[in-house]
Amino acid sequence: MGQPSLETLERALGHRFGQQHLLVQALTHSSLAHEQHLTGEAPAELHQDNEQLEFLGDAVIGLLVGESLFRRFPQLQEGELTRLRAALVSRKHLGHVGAKLRLGRYMRMGKGEERSGGRKKAALLANCMEALVAALYLDAGLETARAFVERHAVEPYVEDLQKEMLEGRAMGDHKSALQEYLQAYKGGQPVYILKKESGPDHRKKFTVEVHHSANGSAGMALARGTGTSRKKAEQEAARRALEKLRAAAVEASHD
Structure with missing residues (x-):
């Protein structure tokens, strides 16, 4: 079976990309870009993976999560806000969110990574999440990225995390x-x-x-x-x- 269409993913994300190449790049693992380069299956300008988008997405997520916590919990101390932010931007958490969005179904990866179960690897899903947030930011701006991060990465989890922290639990x-x-x-x-x-x-x-x-x-x-x-x-x-x-x-x- 082939991969589901990008339109299906866009509906799940709640955003239609004006620059489709950003979405494709966010979903492209370096293993596929490397294979395409070696085999000449794609022109040089398409040898782009999602690593640079990961870099940008990491910064965007950190900003948006930090701002969200700042506004939600004015009573918390800096250290408490830092702990909450660390949990919400962690690789483990972003990998979990990526799995819930079923991003693995849409990821583009090399044959070797595919055979090793790459579509279910938490680290790859977390990387894809970061790249996807960057793509949303570049395509439609900070408000679109903020809505996505709030809806999928913050809102479903933040109250329970704060409760755990205040109760002294890990x-x-x-x-x-x-x-x-x-x-x-x-x-x-x-x-x-x-x-x-x-x-x-x-x-x-x-x-x-x-x-x-x-x-x-x-x-x-x-x-x-x-x-x-x-x-x-x-x-x-x-x-x-x-x-x-x-x-x-x-x-x-x-x-």
Whole structure:
């Protein structure tokens, strides 16, 4: 079966493109553009993938989500707004939104990427979402892009995310929350290191240490966690690290 028509996608998006090439480019993965270039199946001017549109779309989404949160929640502090924005612009969230819109059905990709299940990959769907927002912005302006982002990426999720945050729960899970916190306040990523594995096979115990890394290598140790699986130990380490970081932030604010 062939791909559904772009008109079908345009109806789902609520926008008819005046510049169709922008929509096509937003849906084109680099694997197809590379194949076309190698085989000469398309003229040079059509060897365009969606990577540059991703770059622009990332900035547009960040602006629109930030403005939306600013207007919705005037009572929230900067740190709280930052956490909400991080959740709403995350690759995981945008990939989820792209899957709900069924963007995978419309993506144009090379045969190798197709065979590897590219149409369902969250990272590719997130990239396509960013490129699509950029295409909407370039084709019809900021208001059209804003309406799309509000309707599909913000409105269905933001109230639940705010409730989770105010209740002190991790937005998603402890590991995701720690990653969002470090990106928002300190930069860098959490790195998990297995420190110890003990016990018989049926009663294994894992100890994991989480570090703050700003350059790709393990930096300062934040906390340790234990669990009956490595994943559980990582979640516990992330939970403890978050508690320490938030407590330190509160203490610093009182100085």
